[in-house]
Amino acid sequence: MIDTLADGARGVADDLSASELLxxxxxxxxxxxxxxxxxxxxxxxxxxxxxxxxxxxxxSFTVPG
Structure with a gap:
């Protein structure tokens, strides 16, 4: 699962500066x-x-008896 998430994030965070990332x-x-x-x-x-x-x-539910 983490690989699937990482595939979508590749190339995104690396393209941002520190201030843009924050x-x-x-x-x-x-x-x-x-x-x-x-x-x-x-x-x-x-x-x-x-x-x-x-x-x-x-x-409401009752138990007979």
């Missing part, structure tokens, strides 16, 4: 943080759609 890493981190924030917003929306009061409407 800028690329920062841009990747910024994208990662933006996606994490998006996931939190979606989770909050899901929570709004499923308030604690709706727990009584949830499916």
């Amino acid at each position: 800028a690329s890493i920062k841009a990747s981190c910024d994208l990662e943080h933006a996606e994490a924030a998006r996931q939190l917003v979606l989770a909050a929306r899901w929570a709004d759609l499923h308030p604690p009061e709706s727990i009584h409407d949830a499916a």
Whole structure:
């Protein structure tokens, strides 16, 4: 697996200066943080759609006896 990832990265990092490489890493981190924030917003929306009061409407499973 690492070889597959390395094949795609060949010729990319070597072509960048140190400052360009750091800028690329920062841009990747910024994208990662933006996606994490998006996931939190979606989770909050899901929570709004499923308030604690709706727990009584949830499916329940009982064992006979």
